[in-house]
Amino acid sequence: MSSPSHASPSQRQRRKEARPQELLDAALALFVEKGFAATRSEEVAARAGVSKGTLYLYYPSKEELFKAVIRESLGSKIAEGREELDKHQGPMAELLVWLMQEWWMRLGQTPAGGIMKIMLAEARNFPEIAAFYVDEVIDPSCNMLAEVIRRGVASGEFRPVDPDAAVHVLIGPVLHLVLHQYSIGACGLDLGPKKDPEAVIALHMDLLFKGLLNRPDHEGGSAAHA
Amino acid sequence: MSSPSHASPSQRQRRKEARPQELLDAALALFVEKGFAATRSEEVAARAGVSKGTLYLYYPSKEELFKAVIRESLGSKIAEGREELDKHQGPMAELLVWLMQEWWMRLGQTPAGGIMKIMLAEARNFPEIAAFYVDEVIDPSCNMLAEVIRRGVASGEFRPVDPDAAVHVLIGPVLHLVLHQYSIGACGLDLGPKKDPEAVIALHMDLLFKGLLNRPDHEGGSAAHA
Amino acid sequence: MSSPSHASPSQRQRRKEARPQELLDAALALFVEKGFAATRSEEVAARAGVSKGTLYLYYPSKEELFKAVIRESLGSKIAEGREELDKHQGPMAELLVWLMQEWWMRLGQTPAGGIMKIMLAEARNFPEIAAFYVDEVIDPSCNMLAEVIRRGVASGEFRPVDPDAAVHVLIGPVLHLVLHQYSIGACGLDLGPKKDPEAVIALHMDLLFKGLLNRPDHEGGSAAHA
């Protein structure tokens, strides 16, 4: 599937349609690992099992390849969350938990999450791509989450907070986990707490809803993760 | 301050000792702005007001310069917080607020915060630096914050939570703001909510302590998500 | 005529025999327009309505294609002038005028004239072709013209001049017009005098025969192109 050299010659024709995807996969993996600038286009080609020149049959330049990687990886992932929001019926808190977990699984567990790291590292060198990323990924995501907060506040489920600011509190820890995983976390260092990201997310939700302060009033301290 | 070439001869002597620091400052600013790979060593020299060759009198290679920048920027910024922890008397919540605000001011408002972005981008290409960063920055910071949580829990101020996991919830939003500021936020795009980072931090603290859920002040526990 | 890809299947059979010529035509046009090195072989194929690979079925390399273009374009255009010389009866001056006009029409008005430009540009890179060109085109042409001069001198029609040197005076202006037309003249710049090449040739003949100097003696100053 991703074996370097050309395996049997009879497969060539069949590969033709898979090539773009194979190249995108290779590029994503390497860009995440080494950064965009530090990845040589020949490496991408080699990882996809083709020669340098072949890469340029499918993408006219390294930068266009980068854009294609972003489009392909993030393009459709946004609309899905939106749909969930629209069809959800129960309390917003439930939806938020589901969204956070889903996000972690989609970004934290797949190389697509590494794109965030790339964007952070290269945004200033590629303003055009940064703008694309903001328009296609960041803005829709934030808007959707803000809408969840807004509805919760409107229904009285949530305290009255600024939805836009709350979104960043919401996002922060998950983003942190994702970014960490693809940079320092990938260095082979043994980082105690990051061993269990799901637990962090669970606690994040628990704290978000109930707060950190002890409330002697009623609940006798149902903390998460004893 | 940054006048290139030859100023008055008397100033030169004075400069000589400042050179290493001037070079590190220049390098830090550029690495943060453009990334390590995309910064040309000649640019660094020019920004420090010296010639290309001079740079190599102080640092044997671009990579060593990079390491020096990181080392220099990270050194000993940690101890201060530790002291504050030891001498603090009031509730831990107060200390946490002070620490978050302090952190934002020190990282968000100074170029040193850009180091986080650099580390994120280059950690995998410089594992030794990453290890250094973990040992000198991440671990101490996390340990200190964990200690704050731990004390709060012990005193009954906080609910019983896993301190290590809580640290990441705590850190996430601030880190997010800092990283954003040095990458996408620097692209000139207009990003609504990020216009007021202090408000985000304030809300972060508010939510952290009191939770998002509406609590009719005594009510029988409307906790979300058991 | 130049419809690419697959026309009707019946036309294809017919085309097969025309292919070599179509390829040569396409190559000639492009070599004249852009030069040999700057013309991509795929362009030649595309202009001939075939694929890149097909070109190599007919010509083993771009260089061989170039040689074939030259050979094909130059073949046997010389003999005709020769015949004219042999059967001509009147004064040599008349013949010269006819030859010059004929030459201009054949070279100046057809893409074949561009070959001269190509030869000039590429002769040193393709010495064998240059030799071929000298043998097949330059020498016969010059010899024929020299013969015209020689006869004119022998019959007393012309002053006694060195025929070989005279040939170059004869050729110069026409060559100049042809070359210009295919290089600078094709750049869209507005070049006053070159708007009327025929007038230049007419004047060339007039000057050649009667000279530029005013001769009060007898003929009452029959200048060309008042």
Add this chain to the structure above:
Amino acid sequence: MSSPSHASPSQRQRRKEARPQELLDAALALFVEKGFAATRSEEVAARAGVSKGTLYLYYPSKEELFKAVIRESLGSKIAEGREELDKHQGPMAELLVWLMQEWWMRLGQTPAGGIMKIMLAEARNFPEIAAFYVDEVIDPSCNMLAEVIRRGVASGEFRPVDPDAAVHVLIGPVLHLVLHQYSIGACGLDLGPKKDPEAVIALHMDLLFKGLLNRPDHEGGSAAHA
């Protein structure tokens, strides 16, 4: 002086100012010999005795180098002829002879003449340069020669001819000789008549003034070059 490698190391500093000229000379020679496209920039550098990178310290691209070659070679050669025209007193015929001979010596005997060949070959690929060449070289030259003709006609020395058209007749043979010399003439072929370009020019002048036709009437047929 033009020995490839770096001779003695002490000369380096001294060479610095000579470098641009050395590079231009090398580039001119190679462009004339092989054409612009077919000359590798590394070849130019090697011929100038420097490395590839050094070339780019002086000229930002191969194309800019090309432009510099043209400017440097042709820039000032035009005005000089003009001066001669202004201060000349005797008959225009004398001036024309002088100009033609001068031109041949300046273009035919120096590599600068090869630029004409380059322009011919590359004009269509570099319209900007072609425009420059027309403005700076062709137009001034033609205008000057037309002026000579015009004065001769006005004074009665010459027959009434169209000056602009006459210029092309005048130029043609010289141009032909120059171009030939740098293309086919440089292939090592033995080309009889071209062995003596000065003779061709002399005959060109003789024919131009007196014409080719035998004129029994007055002067007893003083032909040039028996």
Add this chain to the structure above:
DNA sequence: CATGAATGAGGGTTCATTCAT
């Protein structure tokens, strides 16, 4: 110490040529 001219390995990209279909 400081300079900046010079180097040359290396990276992105092109394109003549091949070959499986």
Add this chain to the structure above:
DNA sequence: TATGAATGAACCCTCATTCAT
């Protein structure tokens, strides 16, 4: 026979690094 995907050698240009001054 025709195709066009694939190759890989070259080419232009950059830039980290060196070194003579």
